[in-house]
Amino acid sequence: MAIEIRGGGLAGCALGWRLWERGIPFFMTGEARQGASWVSAGLVNPIAGRSLNLTSDNRTAIQEAKAFFHQVEERVGRRIWHECPVLRFFANEAERQKFERRKEAFGDWLEEVLDESGYPGMGDAGAALIAGGGWLDVRAYLQASWAFFAQQNQAPGAGESRLVIHCGGSRDLTTGVLATLESRPAKGEILTVEVPGWGESRILNRGGWVVPLGNDRFRVGSTYSWDHLDEEPTEEGRSELLTLLRQFTSLPCSIVEHVAAVRPIVRRSEPVWGRLGEDGDTYFFNGLGSKGCTFGPRAAGDLVDQLEKDKIFPLKSS
Numbered sequence: 001m002a003i004e005i006r007g008g009g010l011a012g013c014a015l016g017w018r019l020w021e022r023g024i025p026f027f028m029t030g031e032a033r034q035g036a037s038w039v040s041a042g043l044v045n046p047i048a049g050r051s052l053n054l055t056s057d058n059r060t061a062i063q064e065a066k067a068f069f070h071q072v073e074e075r076v077g078r079r080i081w082h083e084c085p086v087l088r089f090f091a092n093e094a095e096r097q098k099f100e101r102r103k104e105a106f107g108d109w110l111e112e113v114l115d116e117s118g119y120p121g122m123g124d125a126g127a128a129l130i131a132g133g134g135w136l137d138v139r140a141y142l143q144a145s146w147a148f149f150a151q152q153n154q155a156p157g158a159g160e161s162r163l164v165i166h167c168g169g170s171r172d173l174t175t176g177v178l179a180t181l182e183s184r185p186a187k188g189e190i191l192t193v194e195v196p197g198w199g200e201s202r203i204l205n206r207g208g209w210v211v212p213l214g215n216d217r218f219r220v221g222s223t224y225s226w227d228h229l230d231e232e233p234t235e236e237g238r239s240e241l242l243t244l245l246r247q248f249t250s251l252p253c254s255i256v257e258h259v260a261a262v263r264p265i266v267r268r269s270e271p272v273w274g275r276l277g278e279d280g281d282t283y284f285f286n287g288l289g290s291k292g293c294t295f296g297p298r299a300a301g302d303l304v305d306q307l308e309k310d311k312i313f314p315l316k317s318s
């Protein structure tokens with residue numbers, strides 16, 4: 001039986017690598033240049049969100065993800081992971097104090113608490129310099145993975161039975177095989193801009209983020225909306241993101257790209273996977289939400305572990 005991964009974004013590619021590591025043949029269908037992954041900024045931020053919850057689960061997921069991306073780099077011979085400090089601005093004194101109280105839990109992720117952030121427009125509550133994060137060049141990762149898999153795998157002949165693992169992201173959740181699952185997909189927009197002479201080399205985070213890509217380019221994101229789940233960039237989105245950028249710099253900027261896509265959210269960013277129906281040969285892997293880079297690699301490994309345990313893979317080579 002052939003294994004088909006249907007949809008090759010962050011979910012499908014992570015699953016592909018996990019199968020490849022175990023010598024289980026598979027092939028991918030769909031396209032690399034589509035969906036949420038293709039527009040994603042690839043950000044991995046160890047201390048994200050207002051709750052400041054850095055659970056040990058998040059910590060290990062981030063460590064596993066980084067190790068996974070480094071392994072992929074070795075296999076494809078191309079750099080995809082960019083380690084980069086995150087400068088997180090405190091919204092106010094109360095947030096700063098909350099942060100200070102949790103200092104110990106953050107351990108070595110927290111490099112320094114700064115009284116002066118160097119950005120006067122951000123208020124005077126200061127900022128935290130966070131280590132251990134960075135960004136995945138998602139497009140490079142997807143393209144390199146697709147090319148690598150295409151060299152190794154063959155689609156089965158007509159009539160050969162296949163086990164399908166649906167990795168179709170928000171499309172599966174809205175109109176596809178998971179349309180009956182309760183979910184909350186969210187549209188997001190993102191800008192790539194050029195700001196000559198800015199020179200910022202850290203990821204900036206406050207109610208959104210700016211990611212330095214090098215060569216005066218920055219990614220600015222991202223919006224959230226639940227009304228129109230399409231992939232059309234809007235005027236409102238552009239203006240919201242430019243306002244976000246203007247909090248940090250008033251230097252002239254030009255827009256290089258403006259894109260939108262829908263995040264596959266089921267329960268926050270908790271991945272979901274399983275069998276569709278009681279006894280079919282159809283599975284799904286979805287729900288990476290806003291954190292496909294952090295949680296994708298581990299969840300894909302867990303899914304393959306389970307499928308092996310259930311003796312689902314008759315084609316495993318020794």
Ligand SMILES: Cc1cc2nc3c(=O)[nH]c(=O)nc-3n(C[C@H](O)[C@H](O)[C@H](O)COP(=O)(O)OP(=O)(O)OC[C@H]3O[C@@H](n4cnc5c(N)ncnc54)[C@H](O)[C@@H]3O)c2cc1C
Nearest residue numbers: 007009010011030035036037040042043168169188292293
């Ligand atoms: C604006 C924005 C910014 C984001 N920023 C970040 C970030 O900084 N860090 C982070 O970790 N995450 C980020 N995310 C979230 C991340 O992009 C998602 O978690 C991730 O892309 C989900 O991956 P996926 O493979 O499940 O879905 P997708 O990337 O959407 O991939 C699904 C693929 O399946 C294809 N497909 C669907 N149906 C079929 C079918 N029937 N047959 C074949 N193919 C099919 C689709 O065309 C698509 O290519 C962001 C998302 C958005 C929208």
